[in-house]
Amino acid sequence: MTYLHSIFQPKDMALTLAMDQVIRRRRTRKILGSLQTPAPIPHGFREQVEEAVRVAGWAPFHYPANRIHHQQGLDSCVPWRFYALDQNACLALAHCLLEKTPANISEGATIIRMLAAAGSVVLATWLPEPKTTELAMHMNEEHLAAAAAAVQNLLLASEARDIQSYWSSGGVLASSECFKLCGIPATQKLLGAVFMFPSPEDSSMEAVDGKLRNRRGPPDSWSTWITLDKQETNA
Numbered sequence: 336m337t338y339l340h341s342i343f344q345p346k347d348m349a350l351t352l353a354m355d356q357v358i359r360r361r362r363t364r365k366i367l368g369s370l371q372t373p374a375p376i377p378h379g380f381r382e383q384v385e386e387a388v389r390v391a392g393w394a395p396f397h398y399p400a401n402r403i404h405h406q407q408g409l410d411s412c413v414p415w416r417f418y419a420l421d422q423n424a425c426l427a428l429a430h431c432l433l434e435k436t437p438a439n440i441s442e443g444a445t446i447i448r449m450l451a452a453a454g455s456v457v458l459a460t461w462l463p464e465p466k467t468t469e470l471a472m473h474m475n476e477e478h479l480a481a482a483a484a485a486v487q488n489l490l491l492a493s494e495a496r497d498i499q500s501y502w503s504s505g506g507v508l509a510s511s512e513c514f515k516l517c518g519i520p521a522t523q524k525l526l527g528a529v530f531m532f533p534s535p536e537d538s539s540m541e542a543v544d545g546k547l548r549n550r551r552g553p554p555d556s557w558s559t560w561i562t563l564d565k566q567e568t569n570a
């Protein structure tokens with residue numbers, strides 16, 4: 336319990352502490368495996384991911400997505416879509432990328448090694464407005480913000496389930512080839528490929544942390560209280 340928790344007791348202390356702990360504990364973990372020996376995935380992992388995806392959907396959103404994005408049975412008005420791959424799909428995608436992409440990816444590439452270690456990858460897209468008006472650009476900013484809130488929810492829900500995660504921009508996973516392979520409409524944009532790794536029973540696989548993890552500085556280097564004096568408020 337922190338000093339602040341002891342002077343201001345929330346209604347549900349256990350919930351507050353658990354929430355704070357999950358937020359602080361979440362960290363980027365890239366686990367690198369090998370296609371020759373895919374990672375052992377614990378029983379029930381897929382169901383855990385399914386649950387994390389479901390709860391992640393409780394993110395806030397401002398504008399409903401344009402109806403052009405109501406496709407392929409995914410007809411929610413939320414401005415994001417999640418496409419989940421289980422281990423078999425991750426491995427199949429890795430093999431397809433090795434065979435089909437013009438980028439000349441090798442088995443030793445980070446993306447292939449992570450697909451070999453992952454229990455699941457969730458490709459999270461956001462849904463841009465079809466027009467390019469000022470209003471549409473503003474809506475796009477808010478669609479993107481809402482989709483990012485859903486992705487952060489997914490990372491936190493994963494952390495709470497002891498699943499290690501990594502939000503990647505996607506690299507080749509954002510390419511039109513990968514979208515075609517996964518059946519993702521070209522009108523959508525990849526916001527992130529969220530890798531989900533089981534917590535390691537043994538640490539034989541290489542793990543890499545986020546480069547900027549310890550560079551963010553203390554809260555008072557990125558947040559401040561605003562005070563307005565009377566003269567300014569009367570102006």
Ligand SMILES: Cc1cc2nc3c(=O)[nH]c(=O)nc-3n(C[C@H](O)[C@H](O)[C@H](O)COP(=O)(O)O)c2cc1C
Nearest residue numbers: 361362363502503504505526527544545546547548
């Ligand atoms: C939108 C977004 C895209 C990211 N893309 C990448 C990426 O492509 N490669 C990478 O190494 N890390 C990527 N990251 C993870 C960051 O590097 C990581 O969050 C940062 O180093 C802070 O570490 P932490 O997540 O452990 O706090 C991304 C994070 C976000 C929010």
